[in-house]
Structure formats: C-alpha cells, structure tokens
Amino acid sequence: MTAPHTISNPEKRVRVTFVPSGRFVQEMPGTSLLETAARAGFIIETPCGGNGSCDKCKVRVVKGKPEATEIEHDRLTAAELNEGSRLACQVSVDHEMEVELYPESLLSDHHKILMDGMEARGKLDPVVSKVYFDLPPSDRRLPKSDLERLMSAIGDVRVGLSQLRRIPSFMRKNNWRGTAVIADGSLLRLEPGDTSGELFGIAFDIGTTSIVGTLMDLATNNELLAVSELNPQITFGDDVVSRILRVRDDPEALVELQEAIIGTLNGMIARMTERMRISPNRIYEVSAAGNTTMQQLLCGLDCSALAQVPFAPVFSRGQRFQTDKLGLHLNPDALLYVFPQISGFVGGDTVAALLASRMIHRRDTCLLIDIGTNAEIAVRRGDALFATSTAAGPAFEGARITNGMRGRIGAIEKVVIDRDVHLNVIGDARPIGLCGTALIDTAAELLRHGYLDPLGRLVSDDDLPADTPPSIRRRFIGEKSERRFILAFEDETGSDNDVALWQPDVQELQLASGAIRAGINIVLRKIGITADELDEVLLAGAFGNFIRRANARRIGMLPQVPGDRIKFIGNSTLLGAKLALLSQDKQEEAETIQRMAQRIDLSGDADFQREFADAMVFPDGDLDRCRDIPTFAGARENAIVVPAPPE
Numbered sequence: 001m002t003a004p005h006t007i008s009n010p011e012k013r014v015r016v017t018f019v020p021s022g023r024f025v026q027e028m029p030g031t032s033l034l035e036t037a038a039r040a041g042f043i044i045e046t047p048c049g050g051n052g053s054c055d056k057c058k059v060r061v062v063k064g065k066p067e068a069t070e071i072e073h074d075r076l077t078a079a080e081l082n083e084g085s086r087l088a089c090q091v092s093v094d095h096e097m098e099v100e101l102y103p104e105s106l107l108s109d110h111h112k113i114l115m116d117g118m119e120a121r122g123k124l125d126p127v128v129s130k131v132y133f134d135l136p137p138s139d140r141r142l143p144k145s146d147l148e149r150l151m152s153a154i155g156d157v158r159v160g161l162s163q164l165r166r167i168p169s170f171m172r173k174n175n176w177r178g179t180a181v182i183a184d185g186s187l188l189r190l191e192p193g194d195t196s197g198e199l200f201g202i203a204f205d206i207g208t209t210s211i212v213g214t215l216m217d218l219a220t221n222n223e224l225l226a227v228s229e230l231n232p233q234i235t236f237g238d239d240v241v242s243r244i245l246r247v248r249d250d251p252e253a254l255v256e257l258q259e260a261i262i263g264t265l266n267g268m269i270a271r272m273t274e275r276m277r278i279s280p281n282r283i284y285e286v287s288a289a290g291n292t293t294m295q296q297l298l299c300g301l302d303c304s305a306l307a308q309v310p311f312a313p314v315f316s317r318g319q320r321f322q323t324d325k326l327g328l329h330l331n332p333d334a335l336l337y338v339f340p341q342i343s344g345f346v347g348g349d350t351v352a353a354l355l356a357s358r359m360i361h362r363r364d365t366c367l368l369i370d371i372g373t374n375a376e377i378a379v380r381r382g383d384a385l386f387a388t389s390t391a392a393g394p395a396f397e398g399a400r401i402t403n404g405m406r407g408r409i410g411a412i413e414k415v416v417i418d419r420d421v422h423l424n425v426i427g428d429a430r431p432i433g434l435c436g437t438a439l440i441d442t443a444a445e446l447l448r449h450g451y452l453d454p455l456g457r458l459v460s461d462d463d464l465p466a467d468t469p470p471s472i473r474r475r476f477i478g479e480k481s482e483r484r485f486i487l488a489f490e491d492e493t494g495s496d497n498d499v500a501l502w503q504p505d506v507q508e509l510q511l512a513s514g515a516i517r518a519g520i521n522i523v524l525r526k527i528g529i530t531a532d533e534l535d536e537v538l539l540a541g542a543f544g545n546f547i548r549r550a551n552a553r554r555i556g557m558l559p560q561v562p563g564d565r566i567k568f569i570g571n572s573t574l575l576g577a578k579l580a581l582l583s584q585d586k587q588e589e590a591e592t593i594q595r596m597a598q599r600i601d602l603s604g605d606a607d608f609q610r611e612f613a614d615a616m617v618f619p620d621g622d623l624d625r626c627r628d629i630p631t632f633a634g635a636r637e638n639a640i641v642v643p644a645p646p647e
C-alpha cells in the first residue's frame, strides 16, 4: 500500500511555541489553540465553553498573528488586536506561531485545583502530626514521671504499652530531646532529633486497571511525585466481576490477589521514596480509594459476597489499619485510611470523587461522571445525592480492541477525518495502536460522515456515501466481522500491521459507552430530571481528561448538554484520596458523603437492560459538531511536548 496523506507525518505539522517558558509542540494543522496549549501542559480557562463570550482565554500571538475572527473583532479592542491579542478558543493553528500566555488565563494543573480546594475548605490537618520536644534534665527537687515530663511538652496523648516501654531508654539515650509522632491523640513513636519537618504520606487511587500513587509532604502540603502502574490483578481478570468470581471459586486466590496488589504498591513506594531520597520510615500515613472490590482485595477481605444478592460489602464506614499488618514497606506504625463504601458496587472511589468535586456543598443540579474500567456516576439535586457505578469494561484502556493499547508512545490519541485521515500519535512516533480517545474519535468521525451506521455497522463498499473520497474508500477492507477501517497502513506504522478499527471493536465501544450512558439515564430518572436540567456535568478520571467531549456526545456516551456545561475536574478519585490524606476534616466529610448517598445498584434495576440496549445505539442524525474544548489535566506522559531548552 502507498502512504496516505496523514498529518501524523511530522513534516505536515506546525510548530507552536509558548512563551515565556519556551515549551513548544508540533501540532496538527486545524487544531484549536486551546487544545495545542493543553498538549503543551497549559490549561487555559474556558468558562463560556469556548463560544467566544467570556474573553477569559485571551492570549497574545507574538509571532505568526492569525487573522482575527468576527468574534474577536467584537470582543477585543483594535489596540488589543494590533498587539496580537486573540481568543485561544477562536484560533485554529495552521502555521508556525509563538504565543504568550497570560497567567490569569491559566487554569493550571490539578495540583492547583487541589490546593485551591484546600484553601477553600480548611487547613492542612493530617491525622498524623509531629511535635519536637527539648526537655531540661530531670530535677530531683521536682520528681515527675517520664510520661508526665513528655506530656508537659507534647500535650496529653494516649500511650500504648509498647511505646511506654520505650520511653525511659529513649529519653535518657537522647538527652530528653526528640520528636513525638502522634496520630488521632495516640503516641505512635518517638524519633531521635528534630524530624518535625519530615512527615510524608502517600495517596493511592486503586483502579481496576491501573493504580496511581502520589507522594505528599504532609508538613508543607506539597505534592512531591506521582507514579502509576498497571494493576497486576489484571492477570486474574480484567474486570471486577471476574476477580470476585475467582475468589469465590478459589479461596486461595484471595491471598494471591492481595499479594499482587501489595507487591505493586511496595514497588511504587520504593520508586517514589528512592527518587525523592526520602526514607520509607518517614511515611506515616497512606490513603487508598478504589471500588469496593479493589478496596476489599487490598485489605485481604473476602469479596465473594459481592457475587450474590444483596452484594454486601464487608464494611461501609472508612477503615484505618496499621500498614505493617498488610505488608506495606513503610514506617511500621504508619496508618492506612481506606475510604468508606456506599455499596458493593458503589465504592470508595465514588466517595473520593464526590469529596473532590465538593458535590455535597453545591445547591445546583450537577452530574459527576468518573470514567474508568468502572464508571462512577452521581447526581446532586437539592438535598438528594444519588450514586451508582457501571462496568464500562477495559475498552478505553485498549483491552479487547484489536489494535487497542494504553495511552503511551505510539498510541494514536486523536483522529480527524475529512478528505483523508489525520492522526496525532503520542510521542510523535509511528503508530502502533489506538488508545481510548482515538477509539471514540474514530467512531464519532465515521458516524459524522455516514461511514458507520447508528447500529454500529461499518457500511459496505456499496453503501458508502457517493461523495466518499478515494483516499477514504481505500481504507475500508474486509467483510462482516473482518470489516475494518484502516487508520494507518502497514508501511506507516511502527509494527508489521495496519492499525485499524475493526467491526468487533465498534461493538466493544458500544458496550462501554452504552453502559455509561444507561447508568447516567437511570440516575437522572431516579432523581426525577432530564439531561436538559443539569446545570453542570463534571467529567473526572484520568481518561476523562483526554476525551474530546464533542465526540463523546456524538457517540452518545455523554448527554447532549451544551459544551460550556461540561467541566473537567481531573482525576477526582486520586484528588479525594489526597484530600483525605491531608485533612482529618476531609475524612469526616467522606463519612458524611457515605451516609448521605443513596445507592443505585444497576444490576438490580428493572430498567437497566432496556436502557443499556437503547444506549448501545449511536445517536442518529447530524448532531451539532461544536468546537471542542480540551480537557487535558496536563500534557500526556511522553506526548509530543518538547521541553523548553535550559535557561
């Protein structure tokens, strides 16, 4: 096959440089400047949803000024236009440019969102704290017990027998100086010297497919490092149900599943602490949020009851354990907080996402969707809070998709189809597969052009629209289940095969998208509203960050609400886990959410199967192709971002 005119070819890209950082990206022509900035890791404010009415996305094009649009002429003064000011939402990148970003236009990354949230909601107040003490030598005229003397410096605390046994020798050996580590009113440990500035914790988001951990400095409220890993339990089954059944059928599997996750967490802990040169011994607190199955497997709790009605979890309220009981390689006295669980299928990840989104503080009507292998869905209206979770499956992670892969180097992450196919490939590499966003993009683009019908069939050669260009026509190959649409031909890829969307892949996408949409529809119905009445849709989750919302609406996965009502809130499960790590109040709030939330177990809902079947059909007709707003939380790891040269 000869090479098609894909713009994945680097020569066809244009360079956009952002100043003052100097960071630049090679961009596909026609891409919105908002998306280009996001690809470089700069998130620009878009309160109006990119319709050109808020002026919040103002930037200055220093070199390569594009023609101003009608909207820009309306919104900006002649002087502003002359000096290069433009609205990022109105600029299409089609030639080389240099763009100055104004700090006030930047939303910043989700670390900023976390810190904003903490400012808004209270002080840094972790469960574990440290107090340095420096006592005078004991005085024979004022004889006091060792414990009394210690408490005179650190305040009243409960002291267990093991710590009490250590106090006399510690005090005398260290000349009555040291640091007391206190958790929840109890003395955890005494450390020699002043270590009050060395207090660290780790927040984990334990997903069915992947795990993300963030090392936090609990003394300064700083995020130090984040790492991610695949959940090793995937070898036992790629969804929660298969892992539950594995435990039910083979009790030994529970130990294996727990050992697998603990081993991976220990590996992540070692990576983070080595990289930041921090002793694991200085880590005193860990928070973990995951779905009910993941949390129970982490704790080594039997999850077989989740396989049968009424799908009862082992615990509902948040739990606190000593981490050494689980085999985590941290300070032996470190504590693990595991999030409260709403039900067997509405777990700690949903509670964490609700905590991060501040849903219980809102008075408007708001929908939260956190997309992962399981999608968490919640709606808040008035005093009511409904939550559910639906098994979207691992299609968005590339599993069960013929040429599917996760979002790493070589993955096609964006697809645009016009007279030909244009691709963005992570790392600017030759494509070797497609990740979840490209799966959605491809289906949405094929639907728009009439190359895919609402039932999810790639149309036959005879049924392709009469005006289908030859460059597109030649990409359709095969019949029935072998029918496919080639995104990159063999000689353009980094593998020995074409990269294509195959007919069975479309069905996998329909299952994933349909499950999410059916869950949304049922939750909206329970609370008695339609999608039109939603004031805001909060899109969360690591994958959700990268979705092009117009395309997610085109395939029916998201409701047809205006783009400016859909907001990105980052990886909310991880954000919730971080909040709980940093603040006891937030742990209390998580408990409140658990008590307030009314659960909907979709498996027991009489309407679910019908809704699911309906939602698997792609919306018909020529739906609004609105300008999409990027939702990136930052540049993808190894994306086509080229770092700024050293100063």
Ligand code: FES
Residues within 6 Å of the ligand: 045, 046, 047, 048, 049, 050, 051, 052, 053, 054, 055, 056, 057, 058, 087, 088, 089, 090
């Ligand atoms: S004017 Fe509002 S986002 Fe551009």
